[in-house]
Amino acid sequence: MENSLAKWISFFRAGNKGEDQKTHRQEKHHHRIGHKHGEGSAIDFYAYASKIRHWNPTFKVIFSLITLLLVILLNNPLVSLVVIISMAYLTVIKGGLPLGAYISVLMIPITFIILGTIAIGIDFSSLPMGQFNLFIGFGYVFTSADKLQEMAFLMLKVFGAISAMIMMTLSTPSSEIIGVLRKAHVPKLIIELMNLIYRYIFILLDVFNNMRNSADSRQGYGDFKTSCYTFGSVASNMLVVSLKKANAYYTAMEARGYEGDLIFLEEEKKMAVSHLIIGAAFIIFLILLRIMTPWEG
Amino acid sequence: MNKSMNIREKRFVAIAAAIALVFGLTPVANAMHIMEGYLPAGFCIAWGAICIPFLIAGYMSIRKTLKENPKTITLLAMAGAYVFVLSSLKIPSVTGSCSHMTGTGLGAILFGPTAVSILGIIVLIFQAILLAHGGLTTLGANTFSMAIAGPFVTYGIFVLCKKIKVNKHLGVFLAAAIGDLFTYCVTAFQLAMAYPSESGGVGVSVVKFLLVFAPTQLPLAIIEGILTVVIIIGLETYASSELAELGYLAGGVK
Amino acid sequence: MREPILKFSNLYYRYGNGNPALDGISVDIYQGEKIAVIGSNGSGKSTFFLNANGVLKADHGEISYQGTIINKKNVRELRKNIGIVFQDADNQIIASTVMAEVGFGPMNLKLPKAEVIQRVDEALTYMNILDFKDRPPHYLSGGEKKRVTIADVIAMKSEVIIFDEPTAALDPLNAQMLEEVLGKLGAEGKTMLISTHDVDFAYRWAERAMVFNQGKIIADGTPLEIFQNREILEQANLKRPVMLDVYEMLIEKEMVENTNAYPTTPQALRDLLVNTALSAGKA
Numbered sequence: 001m002e003n004s005l006a007k008w009i010s011f012f013r014a015g016n017k018g019e020d021q022k023t024h025r026q027e028k029h030h031h032r033i034g035h036k037h038g039e040g041s042a043i044d045f046y047a048y049a050s051k052i053r054h055w056n057p058t059f060k061v062i063f064s065l066i067t068l069l070l071v072i073l074l075n076n077p078l079v080s081l082v083v084i085i086s087m088a089y090l091t092v093i094k095g096g097l098p099l100g101a102y103i104s105v106l107m108i109p110i111t112f113i114i115l116g117t118i119a120i121g122i123d124f125s126s127l128p129m130g131q132f133n134l135f136i137g138f139g140y141v142f143t144s145a146d147k148l149q150e151m152a153f154l155m156l157k158v159f160g161a162i163s164a165m166i167m168m169t170l171s172t173p174s175s176e177i178i179g180v181l182r183k184a185h186v187p188k189l190i191i192e193l194m195n196l197i198y199r200y201i202f203i204l205l206d207v208f209n210n211m212r213n214s215a216d217s218r219q220g221y222g223d224f225k226t227s228c229y230t231f232g233s234v235a236s237n238m239l240v241v242s243l244k245k246a247n248a249y250y251t252a253m254e255a256r257g258y259e260g261d262l263i264f265l266e267e268e269k270k271m272a273v274s275h276l277i278i279g280a281a282f283i284i285f286l287i288l289l290r291i292m293t294p295w296e297g
Numbered sequence: 298m299n300k301s302m303n304i305r306e307k308r309f310v311a312i313a314a315a316i317a318l319v320f321g322l323t324p325v326a327n328a329m330h331i332m333e334g335y336l337p338a339g340f341c342i343a344w345g346a347i348c349i350p351f352l353i354a355g356y357m358s359i360r361k362t363l364k365e366n367p368k369t370i371t372l373l374a375m376a377g378a379y380v381f382v383l384s385s386l387k388i389p390s391v392t393g394s395c396s397h398m399t400g401t402g403l404g405a406i407l408f409g410p411t412a413v414s415i416l417g418i419i420v421l422i423f424q425a426i427l428l429a430h431g432g433l434t435t436l437g438a439n440t441f442s443m444a445i446a447g448p449f450v451t452y453g454i455f456v457l458c459k460k461i462k463v464n465k466h467l468g469v470f471l472a473a474a475i476g477d478l479f480t481y482c483v484t485a486f487q488l489a490m491a492y493p494s495e496s497g498g499v500g501v502s503v504v505k506f507l508l509v510f511a512p513t514q515l516p517l518a519i520i521e522g523i524l525t526v527v528i529i530i531g532l533e534t535y536a537s538s539e540l541a542e543l544g545y546l547a548g549g550v551k
Numbered sequence: 552m553r554e555p556i557l558k559f560s561n562l563y564y565r566y567g568n569g570n571p572a573l574d575g576i577s578v579d580i581y582q583g584e585k586i587a588v589i590g591s592n593g594s595g596k597s598t599f600f601l602n603a604n605g606v607l608k609a610d611h612g613e614i615s616y617q618g619t620i621i622n623k624k625n626v627r628e629l630r631k632n633i634g635i636v637f638q639d640a641d642n643q644i645i646a647s648t649v650m651a652e653v654g655f656g657p658m659n660l661k662l663p664k665a666e667v668i669q670r671v672d673e674a675l676t677y678m679n680i681l682d683f684k685d686r687p688p689h690y691l692s693g694g695e696k697k698r699v700t701i702a703d704v705i706a707m708k709s710e711v712i713i714f715d716e717p718t719a720a721l722d723p724l725n726a727q728m729l730e731e732v733l734g735k736l737g738a739e740g741k742t743m744l745i746s747t748h749d750v751d752f753a754y755r756w757a758e759r760a761m762v763f764n765q766g767k768i769i770a771d772g773t774p775l776e777i778f779q780n781r782e783i784l785e786q787a788n789l790k791r792p793v794m795l796d797v798y799e800m801l802i803e804k805e806m807v808e809n810t811n812a813y814p815t816t817p818q819a820l821r822d823l824l825v826n827t828a829l830s831a832g833k834a
Binding site: 255264266267 | 601604606627630631634635637639641642643644645646647648650651654655656657658659660664667668671685686687688689690703707
């Protein structure tokens with residue numbers, strides 16, 4: 001028994017190791033395309049590189065949000081499937097993002113999706129129920145064909161929703177998304193904080209990378225205990241640096257005439273009429289699709 | 298007999314495979330952001346509505362702070378960026394899989410829970426946009442569990458421990474770890490509400506979600522607690538003056 | 552006697568309860584001057600700059616810009632006309648695209664949008680970074696960020712430009728780019744103050760040098776006067792420029808005639824040596 005447990009553990013470890021290497025490779029890959037962004041966000045980098053970046057950001061944000069809402073409201077597997085395919089088309093073919101990169105972004109929430117869906121699809125009971133059940137000592141774990149279908153449809157819906165959202169984030173830099181929120185009359189204070197936070201995130205990531213490398217060069221990540229200690233020291237040091245930078249920043253802002261209103265110059269990107277028409281047609285098509293298909297999700 | 302053994306075996310293999318799949322495919326164990334598309338529209342709106350009073354309170358408190366001292370704007374923004382960066386970093390782990398802190402517990406201890414609600418929702422938006430963790434329709438639910446419920450519990454326990462004179466670092470550990478666990482319970486509850494169990498309703502469903510996420514979330518809560526203590530010790534040793542400055546941001550450590 | 556563009560009289564400034572960071576600074580700065588501000592870390596240079604720009608308000612003393620004494624009401628004039636390029640570009644760049652960053656100052660001046668856009672384009676063209684317009688600062692290199700911060704100030708059309716240790720983190724190529732930009736700005740008659748620890752740079756670039764020490768200006772004159780004054784150099788812990796040492800060595804060994812035509816660049820020294828050799832040949 002113990003033996004088999006040990007085997008399982010080593011199996012998990014091996015599995016994890018494989019995954020680790022995979023993520024590591026991906027990171028290296030990102031690092032190569034993403035010149036100088038260390039542990040930064042790959043999505044941010046792709047957004048700047050996207051070939052549909054010049055599309056009007058308000059259009060992209062609204063289109064992506066409506067599509068996202070339709071996926072959830074219509075709750076129909078066919079709609080989800082159409083959205084998954086068309087969003088992939090927009091991001092990969094139109095936007096020029098490599099397919100591998102697209103899939104790796106799509107797979108970021110896979111852990112949550114698998115665990116969450118399993119929890120929904122499988123049920124406990126003290127009596128044997130459902131089409132498939134398993135006695136586990138104190139009761140039954142069971143599921144049914146309906147449940148399995150629900151799981152599959154839910155997964156489609158989740159991937160549809162995610163692909164609608166990442167169509168926006170993989171083609172619109174955050175500064176432009178914030179600009180759209182500003183136009184939507186989100187309170188000024190929130191917009192100012194978002195603008196500053198977005199900029200500071202990358203500054204702190206740089207600070208962190210430097211500190212981590214210097215700690216790494218001194219064997220600061222040797223074992224678990226040292227790692228925890230190093231991580232904590234780096235993190236607290238980073239907070240001190242960020243507080244000092246906050247003051248320096250305020251000074252630099254004042255030096256350029258900041259008087260309490262943070263206003264940035266934004267580039268106006270023309271709304272293409274063809275985009276509006278195609279976008280509206282797509283949305284109508286999704287709704288018609290829902291009406292024509294019998295499924296209740 | 299032979300046949301049933303066979304079925305048993307098959308089932309065992311199937312379940313083992315499922316578990317292996319779960320663990321094998323767990324390169325990223327996040328704090329539990331509910332993903333885009335998981336919640337039906339009604340729940341998205343309801344959770345968003347529940348957050349509104351907290352967000353208004355946070356907004357008012359931040360606006361008041363800024364009126365008294367305009368310089369706090371960069372400080373607040375740095376605090377927000379700090380929470381984001383902290384939550385995006387891989388933390389040390391025993392198993393070799395990679396996981397992340399929520400960082401909002403530390404944020405609540407340092408900056409106070411009201412400021413964290415506003416910073417928290419901004420951080421969650423950026424996590425959705427920049428990291429594809431969480432989502433826009435689930436923003437309300439995630440804000441409630443991570444930027445409101447967790448931080449308030451953390452802050453409450455932190456203050457309570459200070460009052461009953463528990464060792465300060467133990468207090469910080471308990472506050473951060475329990476806050477994390479509370480976030481996890483709230484998320485499980487949110488999911489269970491949306492997906493009640495056929496056999497036993499929401500109650501059974503909560504148990505299912507808690508069980509399924511326990512292997513990733515329990516160790517995470519402990520590690521979050523440990524790291525928060527290490528960070529606080531680090532700050533106490535070489536940043537006492539900066540800590541005093543943070544007093545501004547409404548009732549932090551001081 | 553021409554009117555100074557900036558006049559400081561008896562400026563005092565102190566952070567919290569520490570020693571005064573500025574301890575009675577009085578100095579006149581004239582239009583078009585190229586001034587090197589030298590002195591060790593913590594000698595008061597940065598505090599002086601922040602006072603000059605109106606970000607810090609002196610405890611005593613006054614500043615006048617083009618003859619007008621600056622008070623609370625017209626401090627905007629200082630911010631507008633005196634631009635600072637900070638030492639660390641990452642502490643200055645606050646926007647998320649180069650265009651928004653360079654437009655930040657003009658937007659704060661409440662200029663009409665069309666003019667802001669025009670100024671941004673001009674400043675980016677000036678710094679040769681027009682292609683970076685849509686890029687976010689976090690994907691720029693150190694030298695590129697420096698150019699953006701200089702464009703920031705150019706877009707404000709400041710009369711006086713202050714550079715806080717501009718060469719500190721630049722590689723040789725970018726340092727050269729910086730000197731070219733400084734030359735271009737100088738040719739346009741901009742008044743410039745540059746703080747630096749690079750005495751060779753100060754010696755070849757500046758027309759005037761000020762030495763700060765413990766919140767006071769302990770010397771103010773041509774770079775040559777200052778670098779020949781051993782007492783000042785010792786007091787402020789400064790080294791002598793290499794070109795000055797070389798020239799004086801050559802004179803000491805009677806290898807060139809002492810004409811007081813101090814060369815400040817290798818090229819000038821070369822010319823001097825060639826001329827000396829030629830005249831020696833003639834003789």
